[in-house]
Amino acid sequence: MMEREEALQLAVAFLARSQRDDEPPLAIDAERVRENNGLLIVPYNSVQYFASRDPRQQLLAHPRRP
Numbered sequence: 129m130m131e132r133e134e135a136l137q138l139a140v141a142f143l144a145r146s147q148r149d150d151e152p153p154l155a156i157d158a159e160r161v162r163e164n165n166g167l168l169i170v171p172y173n174s175v176q177y178f179a180s181r182d183p184r185q186q187l188l189a190h191p192r193r194p
Contacts, residue, residue, distance in 0.1 A: 132168060136161065139170040152176055 130138075140156055147154055152174040160171045 129166070132163070135168040136170065139168070143172055 136156075143154055143156060153176075154172050155175050155178060157171040157173055157178065160169075162169050
C-alpha cells in the first residue's frame with residue numbers, strides 16, 4: 129500500500145501533467161484531502177477559487193476561453 133504523502137505527490141504531478149493551456153491555473157485543495165475506503169481523495173480547483181472560496185469562482189463555473 130502506498131503512503132499518504134507519496135500518493136499526494138503523485139496526485140500533484142498528475143494534476144500538473146493534465147493541466148490544459150485553456151484552463152485557469154489549478155491546485156490541490158489541501159484542506160479537503162481525505163482517505164475513504166483506502167483511497168486518497170484529492171479534490172482540486174482553480175487557484176482563483178482558493179483565493180476567495182467564492183463558489184462563483186469554482187472551476188466548473190469558469191467560462192471557457194475562446
